[in-house]
Amino acid sequence: MQSVISVSGVSKTYATGFSALKNINLDIKRGEIFALLGPNGAGKTTLISIICGIVNRSGGTVTVDGHDISKDYRAARSLIGLVPQELTVESFETVRSVLAFSRGLFGKPADPAFIEKTLMDLSLWDKRDSKIITLSGGMKRRVMIGKALSHEPKILFLDEPTAGVDVELRKDMWALVRRLRESGVTIILTTHYIEEAEEMADRVGVINKGEIVLVEEKAELMRKLGRKLLKLELRTPLTAVPAGFDGYNLELSQNGNELTYTYDNQAERPGVASLIRDLDQAGIQFRDLNTENSSLEEIFVSLVRRQA
Incomplete structure (x- = not known):
């Protein structure tokens, strides 16, 4: 299967001398659900942030669907939706306006029907005119996912997407993830609920201390090491x-x-x-x-x- 993301020799060393990533080589296949697992501080979020153009790498190259993230940043970033760990949404904006504004930031024309469908898929339509500040943590997490999907990306990063979300909302989210994959979207997720990765992922990568420990098809990994x-x-x-x-x-x-x-x-x-x-x-x-x-x-x- 063709790779949609290619990471080659990527490293990240901070001014303090701390080496967060060490010679990372990783290919993400188009249309797969890839689970990136690792303990706290392993480098998961740093790697995702580099691919998404939020953090500068110290060395190596990254391409997204053939676009170099430095030389062709706009084209690469337009393909990516990111749901970060932190709840970073505009507290006094309404749910619908947050998604519409995010879509406009990527140069997409207004599409009320698409925004409506996204909110319906996330069970947020009833909250469409509610201000973000009035929502629960789980609802805010859904808004973050809707915001990431607003510009119709082909690649979706989910960094601890179900943290603080109750069981029912979590199941709804994973049902949405399955539908997105079926529509051709590539999903890369990190999670501390490893049973979710076991249920959802096609392939699993393990990162620890800034190094890739292994990348393996989930079924083969279970067969080899189980x-x-x-x-x-x-x-x-x-x-x-x-x-x-x-x-x-x-x-x-x-x-x-x-x-x-x-x-x-x-x-x-x-x-x-x-x-x-x-x-x-x-x-x-x-x-x-x-x-x-x-x-x-x-x-x-x-x-x-x-x-x-």
Whole structure:
């Protein structure tokens, strides 16, 4: 798939000597949902701000749909919608006027029908004539998204878009994100709700200490680094893990009623079929079994700890 954003050798060092980004190389594919994950201070917002032309880079190049962000700033920036972490909206303006004004800043002709549709999609139409100062935090967050969409961008950056938003509003936002992706918009998001990235993203990038740790298709990342648990409910309790099962990573519950086998696709360890066969030969029977997969959050925490 063709890249719509290309970041090559980008670094950012502040006057204090602090290096926020170190030789970042990253390509975002057209039409994908890309989740950029990392702990606080990892460099996520700095990288987004550089791509959007808000922060100057110390080195490297960035192109947006073929436009260099320095040499052809207007063309590059016109393609981008940005929802920042901070709620930066005009307190005494109305919801509708904020979106209309933002659209005009990008040189787009007035389009009341498009503004209406955007407000309807964000469940803000009933608040269209309300002043921003009267809105809740979650509603203000929706206005920020509407403002970012007002000029019909082809790329949308969502930097912690659901911070402080209740569960219902969060679901509405992600439904909108799916619709945008279906219409061809490329979505790049950062979030501390990693279960959202697990549900939404096509690819995942992990950044830590200003460096890209990995970029991988979500499904492939889960396959490569995820762990699986097989839990066997035993017919007869055991007092200890049976002898002769040292080749398996088995753990017995305190009451002796359940055996848990931890494994992954990459480990050179006997498989599930082999375990069940060996248990049967040892006369150990089970009533039921179920499996669990490790979450993207567990993989993310493991990667960050490993680098640390």
